[in-house]
Amino acid sequence: MAEKTRYSDEELAEFRALIMEKLEMAQRDYDALKASLMNTDNNRIDDTSPTYKVLEEGANTLSKEETMRLAQRQMKFIQSLQAALVRIENKTYGICRETGKLIPAARLRAVPHATLCIEAKQKKH
Numbered sequence: 001m002a003e004k005t006r007y008s009d010e011e012l013a014e015f016r017a018l019i020m021e022k023l024e025m026a027q028r029d030y031d032a033l034k035a036s037l038m039n040t041d042n043n044r045i046d047d048t049s050p051t052y053k054v055l056e057e058g059a060n061t062l063s064k065e066e067t068m069r070l071a072q073r074q075m076k077f078i079q080s081l082q083a084a085l086v087r088i089e090n091k092t093y094g095i096c097r098e099t100g101k102l103i104p105a106a107r108l109r110a111v112p113h114a115t116l117c118i119e120a121k122q123k124k125h
Contacts, residue, residue: 080113
């Protein structure tokens, strides 16, 4: 029997459903992070000592920087999932971009935006 070169339409539909679910969760997380960044200081420190205020502002800056990094990372994940949906539409989903072989379904279920098989991924590192 010839080696399978692409996933069937039924398999692609299964992956699409998985990706849509992950995309919805990722978008919710991103929106929460964005809302957190937009929220300016619910806990006002105007009436506290100047020393505490300086410490609090420093902590807020670090927290906002971390939240911004998380939001950027989440947006990159969302874009990767959206790109995977495009590959599903093009029927190129699940094909390793290095080897041209089919990425195992188990890997795609774990990392639905994967574009490399494990073998190619390990060569890169």
